[in-house]
Amino acid sequence: MSSHSAFRRRNPLTGEWVLVSPHRNNRPWSGAVEELPVGKLPSHDPNCPLCPGNTRANGESNPEYPTTFVFDNDFAALTRNQSAETPNTDLFTQESAVGLARVICFAPDHNRSLPQLEPAEMFAVVDTWRDQYQQLSEQFNCVHIFENKGEIMGCSQPHPHGQVWAHQHYSTEIERENRHQSEYFEQHNEAMLLEYAEREIEARERLVALNNDWVVVVPYWAKWPFETLLICRHAVADFNDLKDEQAQSLAEIVSLLTTKYDNVFNCSFPYSMGWHNAPSDLVEKRHWVLHAHFYPPLLRSASVKKHMVGYEMLAESQRDLTPELAADILRQCSEVHYLERKE
Amino acid sequence: MSSHSAFRRRNPLTGEWVLVSPHRNNRPWSGAVEELPVGKLPSHDPNCPLCPGNTRANGESNPEYPTTFVFDNDFAALTRNQSAETPNTDLFTQESAVGLARVICFAPDHNRSLPQLEPAEMFAVVDTWRDQYQQLSEQFNCVHIFENKGEIMGCSQPHPHGQVWAHQHYSTEIERENRHQSEYFEQHNEAMLLEYAEREIEARERLVALNNDWVVVVPYWAKWPFETLLICRHAVADFNDLKDEQAQSLAEIVSLLTTKYDNVFNCSFPYSMGWHNAPSDLVEKRHWVLHAHFYPPLLRSASVKKHMVGYEMLAESQRDLTPELAADILRQCSEVHYLERKE
Ligand SMILES: O=P(O)(O)O[C@H]1O[C@H](CO)[C@@H](O)[C@H](O)[C@H]1O
Numbered sequence: 001m002s003s004h005s006a007f008r009r010r011n012p013l014t015g016e017w018v019l020v021s022p023h024r025n026n027r028p029w030s031g032a033v034e035e036l037p038v039g040k041l042p043s044h045d046p047n048c049p050l051c052p053g054n055t056r057a058n059g060e061s062n063p064e065y066p067t068t069f070v071f072d073n074d075f076a077a078l079t080r081n082q083s084a085e086t087p088n089t090d091l092f093t094q095e096s097a098v099g100l101a102r103v104i105c106f107a108p109d110h111n112r113s114l115p116q117l118e119p120a121e122m123f124a125v126v127d128t129w130r131d132q133y134q135q136l137s138e139q140f141n142c143v144h145i146f147e148n149k150g151e152i153m154g155c156s157q158p159h160p161h162g163q164v165w166a167h168q169h170y171s172t173e174i175e176r177e178n179r180h181q182s183e184y185f186e187q188h189n190e191a192m193l194l195e196y197a198e199r200e201i202e203a204r205e206r207l208v209a210l211n212n213d214w215v216v217v218v219p220y221w222a223k224w225p226f227e228t229l230l231i232c233r234h235a236v237a238d239f240n241d242l243k244d245e246q247a248q249s250l251a252e253i254v255s256l257l258t259t260k261y262d263n264v265f266n267c268s269f270p271y272s273m274g275w276h277n278a279p280s281d282l283v284e285k286r287h288w289v290l291h292a293h294f295y296p297p298l299l300r301s302a303s304v305k306k307h308m309v310g311y312e313m314l315a316e317s318q319r320d321l322t323p324e325l326a327a328d329i330l331r332q333c334s335e336v337h338y339l340e341r342k343e
Numbered sequence: 344m345s346s347h348s349a350f351r352r353r354n355p356l357t358g359e360w361v362l363v364s365p366h367r368n369n370r371p372w373s374g375a376v377e378e379l380p381v382g383k384l385p386s387h388d389p390n391c392p393l394c395p396g397n398t399r400a401n402g403e404s405n406p407e408y409p410t411t412f413v414f415d416n417d418f419a420a421l422t423r424n425q426s427a428e429t430p431n432t433d434l435f436t437q438e439s440a441v442g443l444a445r446v447i448c449f450a451p452d453h454n455r456s457l458p459q460l461e462p463a464e465m466f467a468v469v470d471t472w473r474d475q476y477q478q479l480s481e482q483f484n485c486v487h488i489f490e491n492k493g494e495i496m497g498c499s500q501p502h503p504h505g506q507v508w509a510h511q512h513y514s515t516e517i518e519r520e521n522r523h524q525s526e527y528f529e530q531h532n533e534a535m536l537l538e539y540a541e542r543e544i545e546a547r548e549r550l551v552a553l554n555n556d557w558v559v560v561v562p563y564w565a566k567w568p569f570e571t572l573l574i575c576r577h578a579v580a581d582f583n584d585l586k587d588e589q590a591q592s593l594a595e596i597v598s599l600l601t602t603k604y605d606n607v608f609n610c611s612f613p614y615s616m617g618w619h620n621a622p623s624d625l626v627e628k629r630h631w632v633l634h635a636h637f638y639p640p641l642l643r644s645a646s647v648k649k650h651m652v653g654y655e656m657l658a659e660s661q662r663d664l665t666p667e668l669a670a671d672i673l674r675q676c677s678e679v680h681y682l683e684r685k686e
């Protein structure tokens with residue numbers, strides 16, 4: 001036994017493991033706090049395809065929208081067309097993927113991301129998520145609502161926006177999470193994530209934020225350095241189940257979490273985040289609890305990211321910073337956005 | 344049915360699916376061929392911790408090695424120490440991870456990567472892989488031999504090198520591949536990858552390179568744009584089973600594949616690659632066939648990569664370029680390295 005040792009933790013939602021090597025990180029945490037040039041973006045960019053009033057690649061013009069604006073992705077990865085059928089074998093298995101893809105502009109301003117929105121604006125985003133889910137869950141089993149934020153996350157368009165990809169089939173992750181949550185429910189007669197949320201609220205060491213309806217933790221099995229899991233504390237399986245006051249408290253906690261993220265390195269913190277709603281064709285969905293994953297890549301500064309490469313691709317995820325230390329750093333981050341602080 | 348449609352393919356080694364959206368890519372392939380500055384590296388860099396004769400962080404000096412050189416990773420993610428035991432539940436599962444990590448320098452020269460090595464030098468690399476596997480498979484069940492190549496793959500050290508991480512436990516990917524290959528063997532009474540290799544050699548459309556002992560394909564279920572799978576064509580489960588002439592033909596095909604990779608965009612093609620040997624404690628290993636995965640991130644040019652972000656992290660991998668088109672591009676790439684061509 002030694003502090004110079006590694007361990008693994010198991011993700012009960014997916015069955016995957018993560019290798020943790022805290023000894024690679026056991027010097028006191030001293031991540032650089034680089035004040036990156038904010039790159040002063042204008043509030044309206046005439047060349048941005050997402051700004052109000054501008055014309056997009058397909059010739060359509062965006063309206064002068066006051067809060068959010070949703071349109072069909074001009075380069076959708078999914079369409080309503082069936083692909084040609086192919087003969088399947090155990091080695092060559094292909095199936096059609098039918099669906100659609102949309103873009104959600106979060107606000108008219110080109111230069112204000114989620115933590116910089118006013119409460120009412122943030123609520124409009126949550127409301128749009130719910131509205132999209134409601135519309136699309138009537139047509140498709142799997143509605144993926146997500147956001148890629150920052151160039152480092154493949155987002156070439158700084159205008160704050162998210163996406164919706166909806167389709168008939170269960171994606172690999174949804175199938176996995178459904179299977180693991182179902183098995184847990186069968187064995188314990190309670191929902192995995194409700195139980196997990198309560199254990200974390202008691203333990204406190206991985207807790208980042210909490211209100212009556214929601215809890216944010218760095219999960220015990222986090223793979224990304226500052227990964228978090230946002231869990232609904234009630235028996236809510238999807239956005240359709242959500243009450244208005246729960247949507248309100250969701251807007252508040254997302255604001256808080258993304259503010260803390262920006263304050264870790266005093267930069268616009270990149271991440272991919274997304275919602276995992278219960279598949280909409282489930283008859284019995286008591287095992288599923290609505291949750292969102294935040295996967296931010298930064299490790300030591302605004303410009304030093306964790307690379308998930310060789311070992312991670314070929315074996316399993318690996319991290320140095322423990323989830324407990326990451327949670328501690330996030331807890332200590334101010335609730336006031338660094339750009340709004342007068343010091 | 345329409346060419347404007349998406350489909351999914353299933354990876355039989357892992358059970359994961361990939362979403363393919365060829366319509367996002369159905370204009371004729373015209374990836375830019377950017378001639379990047381080769382950055383003229385010296386053949387010896389006095390500040391490189393991997394060059395012969397230099398001193399590393401821990402004060403040790405590298406010998407004047409003529410071919411390959413192996414040393415213990417100075418910042419190993421795994422050690423021989425047991426970690427403290429924790430009480431496990433279905434939600435909080437942690438186990439000790441015991442192992443070691445080494446670095447393999449591929450050649451004394453600071454500036455020559457695998458495709459630029461002479462045949463005898465490339466053979467020395469293969470021989471070192473075998474030798475490391477032989478030593479470490481006696482002590483550990485899981486020996487991961489891999490290479491991260493290029494800054495884009497988190498490799499900050501241009502001196503050509505790979506790594507070995509060996510440990511007692513089965514990593515997530517090895518457990519998955521073992522399970523799927525076992526199940527296939529039980530059902531078909533033949534090894535999945537031997538059968539798959541033969542089907543691909545017949546079909547030819549995903550074939551990239553072939554000799555008597557090895558085949559390289561863009562797998563039917565490839566997730567990275569130019570991903571390849573290098574499969575042994577014989578009942579060889581790990582490096583210990585490999586005959587000398589198979590090691591020789593392996594050196595040749597790795598040379599060929601990495602040369603073709605560099606020729607795709609006339610640049611030093613980044614990738615993570617790694618070997619999947621049978622876990623060494625398997626008594627019955629007829630279901631396992633020795634293979635390597637190459638995961639290169641570039642998509643359209645030396646500077647445009649595929650981002651595996653939001654949808655990919657939260658749902659499943661997605662690609663635009665079909666595996667068949669990628670194989671076609673790789674087949675057409677010259678077998679002479681672009682830096683050696685006189686035109
Ligand atoms: O060991 P290195 O080269 O310092 O580090 C690199 O490879 C490791 C194994 O794939 C990864 O965990 C690191 O994120 C990566 O930067």
Ligand SMILES: O=P(O)(O)O[C@H]1O[C@H](CO)[C@@H](O)[C@H](O)[C@H]1O
Nearest residue numbers: 148154649650652653654655661
């Ligand atoms: O749809 P976008 O923003 O053009 O593209 C981005 O998000 C997609 C969904 O996560 C990914 O497939 C792309 O690789 C990424 O660059």
